[in-house]
Structures are given as structure tokens and as C-alpha cells.
Amino acid sequence: MRVDLFDFDLPQELIALRPARPRDAARMLVVRGEGLFEDAGVSDLPRLLRRGDVLVFNDTRVIPAQLEGRRGEAKIGATLHKRIDLRRWQAFIRNAKRLRPGETVEFGGGVSATAEERLADGSFVLAFHGEEPVEVLLERAGRMPLPPYIAGKRATDAQDLEDYQTMFAREDGAVAAPTAALHFTPRLMDALDAAGVARETLTLHVGAGTFLPVKGDDTDHHAMHSEWGRIESETARRLNAAREAGGRIIAVGTTSLRLLESATGEDGLIQPIAGDTDIFITPGYRFRAVDGLMTNFHLPKSTLMMLVSALMGRERMMAAYDYAIANDYRFYSYGDSSLLLP
Template identity: 50%
Template sequence: MLKSDYYFELPQELIAQDPLEERTSSRLLVLDKRTGAVSHHGFREIGEFLRPGDCLVLNDTKVIPARLLGEREGTGAHVELLLLKRRSGDVWETLVRPGKKCRPGTRLTFGDGLLKAEILDTVEEGNRLVRFDYEGIFEEALDRLGEMPLPPYITHKLQDRNRYQTVYAKHEGSAAAPTAGLHFTKELLGRLEGKGIGIAYVTLHVGLGTFRPVKEENVLEHHMHTEHYQVSREAADTINRTKAQGGRIVCVGTTSCRTLESAAGEDGLVRPCSGDTDIFIYPGYRFRVLDALITNFHLPESTLIMLVSALAGREHVLAAYEEAVRERYRFFSFGDAMLIVDGGI
């Protein structure tokens, strides 16, 4: 399987730079995963494609303002830090730019010394282990100094950091938003529940893999980074009960999908658990839990377009993407949505 098999032409102007004023005003392309048929809708109509007894699975991770801009002590040279994962206490795994000048022992300062850091070590992929030094509470300093870690293809400044956060975000720890959830409002979720659609919350803290391109032409040689996830007893019971009663599991986003597929046994039952996952889903994968997927439009040659191709088939997905380009859908994090489902409702 080749990376180039998942390439498609995307005009630069279709990459959404800003969120829409109203979350639910995004568009929705519905793809029948069996036939490849597509239809065009507004996201407000999502309930028309869900049945009473179905269950939406949402990732309730919360994005932290993980991007820190500061300088190297002694030189004043600019440095940028992206927090990826808390290793222990005040020690974090980070992505540092420029990395060549930030060797172990280098000291950094942010916000006129409100937050200080020392580079401890260089680890996998050139990431740095950093220990922070501060007075008071780290989260308060981070909230004051940090910026939302928007993907590199978004060049506009985010005016309201809450727009890169789902309305149900709860557990802090992500370096990126689970963007399929950005289309939902509390009112829309309430209407869906009123229709008899269940909701289960799982947690996966989105990490560096979101930013890493696939470099190897042979996709099977690609290395996925681990991300921490958690599935509660309540969520597992809700999902298993839905399946037992004939309802469909509709994952909101690829992160929810990877969480469930990591937590499920060969028997398809989801077990309450927590841990780290590096699951890589690509065509040929047999889904254990997921029946349908709500997702955004992904980058060419990315692991995410490979995941949706595993669900609906590469030809169907690439044809749907070509249709989305023709119809001028908005792509990526702040873009429009796609529902991949078997048949209609």
C-alpha cells in the first residue's frame, strides 16, 4: 500500500482558516460506504441520518494552550515550545523550534520569567524533555501565556480560543482538538438525545501524530505515536448495550474511533480501560465496534484519510473528496463534515 494512493488535488483556498460563526452551519456530505453514493446537506440535518437506539461516541478531551513563545536565557533568541505529553510532575515531552540550539542544559524563559524551563534530554523524533520552574500553579501560568496549538495549515490568528474546543470538552491534555466534534452545540446534542439517540463519552488526548506527515512511501513502514486514552465503565456499558440491542455505534471523529477500536476485544465488546494506543487503521482493517463515522475532510496522504478509506473503501472516499472539491466544501480542522454510513437511515 503506497502513500501516493491517497493523494488528491486540493485548492489552497478550500483550507478553512476560520471557524464559522455558528457551529452547526457547516455543510455535511453523506457517503454511503456500500455504494459510494453521496448527498449534500447541512450539519443541522445530522439527526435525519441517526435512528432512535443509535449511540454517538464523543471524545471529551480538552485542548490545553500548549504553544509557548519565549527565548533562550542569555541570548534572547526566539524559541517556540509545543507541549505534547506530561511525563511526570513538571516534566513534559515537547516539540521545540529551533531544535538545534536547544540541547540538554539549555534554559528557556517565558513571559518575562513567569515560566522558566530547562531542556533535560532529547528523545524520540528529536522531541525534548523539559522541566518547568514557576511560582504558583502551572495551569494558571500556562493559561496566561500559552496559545492554542493550531495546525500549521491554519495561518489566521484565532480570535476566540473556545472555538478550537468542543462544547463538551472536559479532560485537559490534548495538543489538538478532535475537530469533528466542533460542529455540535449543546442544543443539537439535546435534540438528538430527545430523539432517543444515546451519547457515550470517551477520552483520547490528541498528540503529535496529528501534526506528523506520512514520510515513507510504503504506508506499512509508518510509525504511529502513542496517545493516552480512557474508556469508563459507563461508556463501555452504554456502547455494548447499544450493540446488543441492534443500535449503531456512530463515532464522532477518528479519535473516538481509534479509542473504541483500541479498547475492544476480538469479540467486539468494549472494556473499561485506560492506556496508550498507537493503533494504525488502514484498508484491510476489520472494525470491531464502529458502524458509522462523522469526520472532517482530511489532508492528502494522511493516516486519517487512510482510516476513512478502511471504512468506506479508497475509491469511494477519493471520489467523495473529488465531489467535495467540486462543490467547494471547506477542508480540515475548521472545515465541513462528512458522515460515512451504511445505506441511508
């Protein structure tokens, strides 16, 4: 499909630079398969879902994956985006023309890494020195990897260490937050429990590649970066049982949706999974696992804009985004939410 079919103009003032406070005070646009759009709030979620529905959260935890260092006199920036093994990470490099395989980058605080090889997509494999876990090194030398549309407008600060982490964060490994779940609070979870809405968790370590713009004019020419994910066998069993009993599976965030769809066969049964996925969902895709999606508003011409268009229909989603812009919804990672029910 033509990439420009998923383009739209967004006023810069609608890009949220801080989240709503409290988190569940964010607005939420309800988009159904047909009919009028509904202006609601995240706190309305218990009345918008049904007893027996299941919300599926991603429990990945964002690590301080952005590093600034030097190779000699050259400044080198690195954004880790996928773990290879205990000491090696794949990383996007800023000022990559000044770095060659075999050279070492000093990141400060006693943290350094060797650029082992340059991959076909332009990223590098970085092998970190020493015996301390890489996560410990990152806590010392790294910073929270805010998306460029936020980091380009203000400096990352201590508040982001809390704001850019969901209440479900448990498994270290993401370099971007599963932002749909940023809206949840213990108070909201209690209300969902009282409404009979169940919850499950999976793990997908979100990589920066998910949010890269689609290069080229056609979706056929875009290659998704792979990300590692896991759904436990008991989680899969409970999800299948809930659906068999008439409950709907509502993914909280595109990361949860992508792993659920990766784990589901043609028979509609969700299977346990532990491994990489590079699923790329565009209009025409037949959804097998999910019955709805809660997600923030996405960038124009992004793979995530294509995903929500696949779920709801491109014209329906473009109309929803026009409505959101006209009604001053806040966009992107720290922005408002939408509930998509095809």
C-alpha cells in the same frame, strides 16, 4: 501501502480559516458504502441516524500548548504534545538545533523549563520549573495551538479560544481539538435527544503527532506517536448494551474512533481502558467497535486520510473527496463535516 495512494490536490481557498456560524450550520457530506453521495447539513444529523444509535464524543479540552521563548539569544518555539507526569511534557521544538539537553528556555511571564533530554524522534522532554500546575503556567504564557494550515494564514486571536474548543471539553490535556465535535450545539443535542439518539463520552488527549505527515513512501515505515486515553467501565457497558440491542456506534471524530478500536477485542466487546494508544489504522484493518464515523475532511497523505479509507474503502473515499472539492466543501479543522456509514 504506498503513501501516494492517499494524495489529492486541494485548492487553498477551500481551507477554512473560521468555523461556520452557528456551529451546526456547517455542511455535511453523507457517504454510504455505495450509491450517490448526499449533500446535507450537520443539523440534519437527527434524521440521518436511527433511534438507538449512539454518538461517542471525546471530552478532552485543548490547552494553550504553544510557547515562544528564548535560550540565550536563540528563539525557541515549543509545542507540547504529550504529558509525561505533573511537571514534564514531551514537546516538538522549533529551532531545535539551538537547544541542548540541560539548557533552560525562558517563555516569559515567569515560565521556564529545562530541556531534560532529546528523544529518538527529535522531540524534547521539557521539565517546567516552580510549583504551580503546568496548566496554570500555560494559561499565562501559552497560546491556542491552531494547526499550521490556519496559523500560517492568520494570527491566532481571542475568538479561537472559544472556536477551537468543543461544547464537551472537560478534561485538560489535548494540544489539538477533536474537531468533528466542534459542529455540535445545545440546540442540535436537544434534537438528537428527541430523535432517540444516545450519547457517550470518552477521553483521548489528542497529541500533535496525530496530525504529522507520514514520512517515507510506505505506511510500514511510519510510527504513530502515542496518546493517552480512557473509557470508563460504565461507558463500555452501555456501549456494548446499545450494540447488543441493535444500535449503531457512531464515533464523532477519528480520536473517538481510535480509542474505541484500541479498547475492543476480537469478540467485538468494548473494554474499559486507561492508558496509551498508538493504533495506526490503514486499509485492510477490520473494524470491531464502530459502525460509522462523523469527521471533518483530512489532509492528503495523512494517517487520518488512511483511517477513513480503511473504513469506507480507498476508492470510495477518494471519489468522495473529489466530490467535496468539486462542490466547494470547506476542509480541515474549521471546515465542513462528513458522515461515513459503511
